Amino acid sequence: MRVIVCEDYNELSLKAAKILASQVTIKPDSVLGLATGSTPEGMYANLAQMNKDGEVDFSDVTTFNLDEYYPIADENDQSYHYFMNKHLFSKVNINPENINLLSGTTQSPDEECAAYDKKIKNAGGIDLQVLGIGKNGHIGFNEPEANLNAKTHLTALTQSTIKANSRFFENESDVPTHALTMGIRSILLSRKIILLASGAGKHKVVKELLEGGINTHIPATMLKVHRDVTLICDKAAYYGMKLGVDIGGTEIKFGVLNDENEIIYKESKPTPKSITGNEFAKFISDACLDIAGKMPISTLGVGTPGIISNGLVSSVNLPLDNFPLAQTLEESTHIPTTVCNDATCAALGESLLGCKSKNLLLLTLGTGIGGGIIADGKIYEGCGSAGEIGHFCIEYDGRPCPCGLKGCFEQYASVSALIADAEATAKAHPESILGKKLEQNGFLNGLTFFDALDEGCPFAKEVFERYTDYLAAGINSLKNIFDPEIIVLSGGISAVGDVLTHALSQKVNSDIPIKTSILQNDAGIIGAASL
Numbered sequence: 001m002r003v004i005v006c007e008d009y010n011e012l013s014l015k016a017a018k019i020l021a022s023q024v025t026i027k028p029d030s031v032l033g034l035a036t037g038s039t040p041e042g043m044y045a046n047l048a049q050m051n052k053d054g055e056v057d058f059s060d061v062t063t064f065n066l067d068e069y070y071p072i073a074d075e076n077d078q079s080y081h082y083f084m085n086k087h088l089f090s091k092v093n094i095n096p097e098n099i100n101l102l103s104g105t106t107q108s109p110d111e112e113c114a115a116y117d118k119k120i121k122n123a124g125g126i127d128l129q130v131l132g133i134g135k136n137g138h139i140g141f142n143e144p145e146a147n148l149n150a151k152t153h154l155t156a157l158t159q160s161t162i163k164a165n166s167r168f169f170e171n172e173s174d175v176p177t178h179a180l181t182m183g184i185r186s187i188l189l190s191r192k193i194i195l196l197a198s199g200a201g202k203h204k205v206v207k208e209l210l211e212g213g214i215n216t217h218i219p220a221t222m223l224k225v226h227r228d229v230t231l232i233c234d235k236a237a238y239y240g241m242k243l244g245v246d247i248g249g250t251e252i253k254f255g256v257l258n259d260e261n262e263i264i265y266k267e268s269k270p271t272p273k274s275i276t277g278n279e280f281a282k283f284i285s286d287a288c289l290d291i292a293g294k295m296p297i298s299t300l301g302v303g304t305p306g307i308i309s310n311g312l313v314s315s316v317n318l319p320l321d322n323f324p325l326a327q328t329l330e331e332s333t334h335i336p337t338t339v340c341n342d343a344t345c346a347a348l349g350e351s352l353l354g355c356k357s358k359n360l361l362l363l364t365l366g367t368g369i370g371g372g373i374i375a376d377g378k379i380y381e382g383c384g385s386a387g388e389i390g391h392f393c394i395e396y397d398g399r400p401c402p403c404g405l406k407g408c409f410e411q412y413a414s415v416s417a418l419i420a421d422a423e424a425t426a427k428a429h430p431e432s433i434l435g436k437k438l439e440q441n442g443f444l445n446g447l448t449f450f451d452a453l454d455e456g457c458p459f460a461k462e463v464f465e466r467y468t469d470y471l472a473a474g475i476n477s478l479k480n481i482f483d484p485e486i487i488v489l490s491g492g493i494s495a496v497g498d499v500l501t502h503a504l505s506q507k508v509n510s511d512i513p514i515k516t517s518i519l520q521n522d523a524g525i526i527g528a529a530s531l
């Protein structure tokens with residue numbers, strides 16, 4: 001299979017039109033196999049213009065279209081009769097008698113299909129067949145199945161095709177459930193084939209087509225047995241540039257990874273406040289579209305705080321309450337989108353490019369405690385929200401947690417818990433280094449606390465001992481449950497590095513390595529981009 005990678009859709013459309021025009025110029029009575037769908041529209045527009053400009057003559061050309069919905073009337077504006085007339089036939093000097101489409105109104109589909117194959121044969125076979133490719137790998141309406149039909153036939157459409165094509169109809173329920181289509185053999189009998197693929201949405205299937213073997217579950221792979229197939233695609237369909245978005249309470253980070261998993265672009269924006277879920281999603285999709293305008297993005301992955309259940313995101317610190325974030329972003333960007341918990345994304349990022357371990361547990365220590373579990377190189381999500389390790393019980397009937405439970409791990413081992421203890425201790429000992437820092441600033445934070453510890457404050461040391469006791473107790477339980485190869489600490493506090501990991505290593509009763517995040521701020525975008 002030859003591959004031509006075009007800069008964009010316009011170049012793809014022009015290139016495809018020129019190939020068709022050359023075919024017709026070399027053999028004026030060519031038999032063309034034509035396709036419908038949004039991809040070839042630009043090619044047809046170019047051909048219409050070339051015909052108008054006298055650059056290509058269709059008067060002796062014969063055409064056979066790949067497929068037609070069934071049942072559907074020719075005049076229905078969703079029929080492929082209507083489509084072809086609108087985009088090509090009414091605009092070029094083709095002889096209407098030489099136009100062939102399967103009839104969507106036939107009473108006997110089997111006879112119609114057999115007669116169609118015969119007619120193609122009698123016309124001398126197809127010289128050049130144009131194909132699009134479905135996201136599910138279909139060509140024509142040859143849907144993924146264990147057995148593909150060789151000849152032209154009546155077929156049921158898969159749910160994914162019905163969904164994909166529903167964009168042309170008012171409702172999904174209006175999409176016909178069946179179609180007549182040339183079969184795989186009918187297509188492969190063509191002398192030359194050009195396969196068109198455009199846009200990020202086609203990247204996955206293009207990659208599967210180019211890298212995978214021949215199989216009926218991606219019917220387009222059957223084209224690999226043909227000796228003259230040219231795939232013409234644009235950069236968005238061909239290159240695997242992945243956009244990762246890491247949503248935080250104060251900023252949203254965006255990063256693009258190339259095929260080698262290197263970050264080739266990064267930016268961040270303040271997290272917008274006081275807006276609705278839809279406005280929030282629009283803010284993100286606008287930023288993504290902006291980036292996609294600068295480079296060919298094939299997939300979008302988003303890490304968000306909160307719980308994700310059945311594709312719906314709920315996050316107390318964001319305007320998301322049972323919000324279909326992935327679906328909304330995918331609809332507005334047209335880039336295949338996956339959404340996952342932010343700590344899980346950070347864990348995936350660390351697993352792939354940071355600590356590089358396939359069995360890893362990541363704890364984000366901050367206002368609360370988040371967690372991400374990577375098992376055998378894959379995210380472990382349970383039914384959707386596994387990894388909420390801030391909320392396992394570390395003390396029965398202990399401190400109340402906003403989640404409604406008592407004694408949650410994060411009430412003892414988060415940075416907020418550390419600072420609360422440090423402030424209470426500083427108030428009780430105002431003359432200590434810690435007490436003075438509280439007095440000077442009016443509050444304590446991670447920085448001032450660790451400064452006090454560094455300066456040898458015995459009370460800061462006491463607080464630190466208590467804190468690491470709890471953190472180590474939690475880590476011991478987590479180690480027993482998950483038995484990871486490595487435990488990674490992330491979040492602002494992990495920047496203190498050795499002081500923390502050394503203390504924990506002494507208190508954890510196993511020799512499991514406890515490391516701070518290597519990727520730090522980039523872990524989330526790398527993980528999100530790699531979803």
Ligand code: PGA
Nearest residue numbers: 037038039040132133134
């Ligand atoms: P599309 O359809 O060009 O509208 O993406 C291609 C196909 O389903 O074959």
